[in-house]
């Protein structure tokens with residue numbers, strides 16, 4: 001994957017691709033261009049056989065201050081149809097990251113507000129600095145967290161959503177951790193160390209298994225065990241006899257490291 005994207009900076013290190021939001025002058029608030037870039041970038045990463053783990057981070061003082069309010073304000077001059085089409089860009093971007101078949105780690109600091117909280121809700125693991133500041137602040141601007149709501153509620157549940165959506169409160173990493181919005185809090189250099197530790201763990205697992213494990217969370221969440229039994233039985237039956245499953249189990253029994261094929265699309 002060699003192309004560049006407006007408002008993003010991409011760094012590749014072997015199987016790890018780091019995607020940086022890159023509009024530091026406005027705390028990486030995102031507009032239509034940023035959303036198109038993120039969507040295209042994550043689609044490409046999903047198909048990129050060389051990328052096994054994606055890290056999403058922000059350049060400058062903040063991870064992301066949400067939607068670019070200048071862009072949103074301009075919509076007053078749009079027709080209803082144009083307004084809906086532009087709002088759909090956010091939905092498409094969030095959905096694309098949410099369903100990216102590669103593991104996505106968010107590494108966050110500074111402001112993580114409005115759509116920024118939506119963005120981290122689409123990531124598999126979130127590591128934050130202790131000073132990061134979170135909030136679904138839309139009501140303070142006379143708006144509401146609409147498009148991000150299903151992604152955010154899937155992470156924190158309706159109870160915390162009701163509280164933070166309506167108060168619009170800004171809150172710290174401890175509270176974010178308590179509600180399940182983030183997974184680890186790490187200081188300064190430790191932030192990189194935590195992320196690298198996560199990356200290593202992900203790289204030592206079967207690529208096919210990781211994609212399947214992510215898919216099953218989507219497939220079974222908020223459904224009864226009875227309703228999803230065909231999906232869960234089929235998933236484990238497929239994994240047990242797969243080349244990757246056979247190799248993983250054999251390696252364990254033979255007390256050696258597994259040799260997983262890195263060709264992501266093989267056997268899918």
Ligand code: COA
Pocket residue numbers: 025026027029062065066067068069070111113114115137138141143
């Ligand atoms: N959209 C557009 N511009 C934004 C922005 C956003 N969401 N958030 C910050 N900016 C801009 C500011 O307008 C300012 O621009 P200027 O330099 O041209 O005046 C610049 O980023 C720096 O912001 P500033 O507020 O001066 O920095 P700060 O360090 O004091 O505070 C934030 C940073 C992110 C905490 C603060 O800007 C903020 O609360 N932003 C709004 C976040 C929000 O409510 N997002 C939800 C959107 S639905």
